[in-house]
Amino acid sequence: MSSDPHGRMVGVEDEELPRKRGGGCATALLTLLTLALCGWAALSLASLDRDRYTVAVAALTQYAVVAGAVLLLIALLLRRWLNVLVVALVVAALSYYVVPRALPDEVPPAAGAPLKVMSFNAYLGRADAERIAAEVRRNRIDVLSVQELTPQLVSRLEAAGLFAELPHRVLHPGPAGEGTGIVSRYPLRELGEMPETVLAQPSALVDLPGRDVELTAVHAFWPMGESGTGTWEQDLRALPGPSRTDRARVLAGDFNATLDLTRMREFIGRGYTDAAAATGQGLLPTWPSGWFPPPVTIDHVLTSGNIRPEHYRVLDVPGSDHRAVLVTLRVMP
Template sequence: MVDIEERRTKRKGTTFLLVVAAIAFLLAAFTRLLGIDGTRHMVATTALTPYFTAAGVLLGAVALLARRWAVGTVTLLVAAVLVAAVAPRAFPDPRPVAVGREVTVMSLNLLVGTAEAEAVVAAVRERRVDVLALQELSPAMVRDLDRAGLAEVLPYRHFLDEPGGSGSGIASRYPVSPRALAAPSTLRQAGALVDLPGEDLELVSVHPLPPVVDEGPEHWQRDLAGLPKRVLGGPVRVLAGDFNATLDHVGLRRLLTSGYVDAADQVGAGLDPTWPSGALWPPPVTIDHVLVDDRCPVEGFTVLDVPGTDHRAIVTRFVLPAR
């Protein structure tokens, strides 16, 4: 009799734990699926979508093995929907045969100007970067980059450097003209027209305010909404930088529906984390992106570690279509 009671107690305890875990998973899942950015805590939860998707699959399987059929079935069904949204990022998309001029763009958040300038310039040289987008660009960092030889490789620039983390800039192998492409934002987001031989390219160094600040995500939402859409028939446009958003955030997904593709997603690297570099906590997420005009086939994407910053550099190659 005692054994039966003990088994019933254990069964109830197992059921309770599985139900609580399932509720937590479902709340996170529906926050993502319904596109609710909400509070800063909800935004942070959405950034972890790949993690709780995997947790949902595991939880559903455990519940079924424990014969908690309702819990297991509901959890696995919702997890399957998330898998369908997340898993394709790990596989390359079909792309047209590239005909035109190949361009290499690199982006890096410099962590308030503490990144190792020599490593940045070495990466630019090694990857034969044509255009470099920088975030958190300070006056001291500009001096360090120049001492490291950046101007020798990328002699043209439009820098909006400031002390702290609000500065940004664009350096280029080809002449640049400043352009006010993004709406006024909390942090500075440099925009420029790059005069490539035979073709023009508009680029924004993207850096919306992080959504997890105490004030909440309103500034982040506004900054994302102020990024320029692709203009049909206009110059090829690229948004490169620290979006403080993953492909699961509704603000970034809206941009992608306006005529851009995520370069990493196109080549199957969409789950490669970019922040924090070299750390396991908080869980690494993919918040740095290069959004490329969907007229441009993406040829490659690489994530690089750079000493001195908590972000990883991202480098993409794409082809400007021949006209």
């Protein structure tokens, strides 16, 4: 019992009890957002990315960590403890899954021949040929993988002096985004295009001093088109797996896939190493070069056969919507 300002006694039921911050609408909205976060995380964590729509959302999984952290802060401020628990568990699971890409592998220094690889999507042949040639010279690139290589871009690259720097070439130019090529400081022996792929994906043996390296210039079909993910999945399946004879093998190009996508993880899990993730740069975006849509990492350099990634970075090239990927590899004898 207590008294009111006039001295009258009133019951506890007449008192205004403390209420949680926010109301029922806030709780309902927070719960919906929590469920959405759980669904977003499940696409990658539970391998539910099976069509072009779920693939598109799953490709942005690294952003779910940030979204989850914001949602966790809101739940804490509103004191919705069940939401706090669920969101905290989801954020922890996503962090365990995503954060290692930003942490370099701990490996001892190794002897071996260095191989500097650059991979670049030229955006329908519109990229600045002078800038490409200049970056190849400045960074002493040994092998260049170019996607969306058109005949016109080949002519501009020759005029820019690229083939004087990298005289050996296996080029399959084509209209729009169909062409792909390999240009090298070392002699090349073409191994043939990958079968059953829409876009050109040539392979060549790079004659390094001491050991040959097999390199495939990758350009998997876009998984968001009207054909859905079927063609894209077929392109990934057509790529060579790690050599059973321990041949040094490098796949460099535009996979149109982030490390969050189930098919990409399964492919790498066959025995490849992603150079960006191994060097702690796995969250550096490669497409688009601007800020919309949210930038993601879809260009990769994968290695197998006793090749160790040592340095990795990306750079912008005018005229393209992709960033170029530069990797220094150590090819063990």
